Amino acid sequence: MGSKEFLEKSKQVVVDYFNSHADKTDQKQITGDDVFVVWYCKTLQNHKALLSTNVSDGMYYEITNNGDKQETYVDAYKKWENFVVR
Template sequence: MQEKARKIVMDYFNAHADKTDKKQITMDDVFVVWFCKTLQNWKCLVSTSVSDGMYYEVTHNGDKGETYVDVYKKWENICVKD
């Protein structure tokens, strides 16, 4: 499951990276930040070693046999005091 999520992200990045950057990543550049499995469904939060601020949410729907990818860019991290 986690291997599948990492491969999906690697393939996505390599297909969407700016061709002029001539940057391609391998599985060694992709890592799972968080993983959860419930029954036949699972979700992975995945990132890469590329410093582009992107992260990926890979969700598998076991009932439908489908996997979805949401791609996000982190804009900032702020502290909100209680």
């Protein structure tokens, strides 16, 4: 799988996840245009990307493709807080 194919698949995974888990009362559905890549890396046959959406819900998604097993793993996270430690 190439980088472009992986990122397109990752965006679709986020769209499908969001649309199936969003609060139905919000009546909000997203498309691939609403998803953006925060970070991406390819090492050997493996890919990893962090993605988010333009929805202000604090969610971000970690998508990992294991090239040896041809499996894709998804972690969905909620950002609770951002603070400085000195």
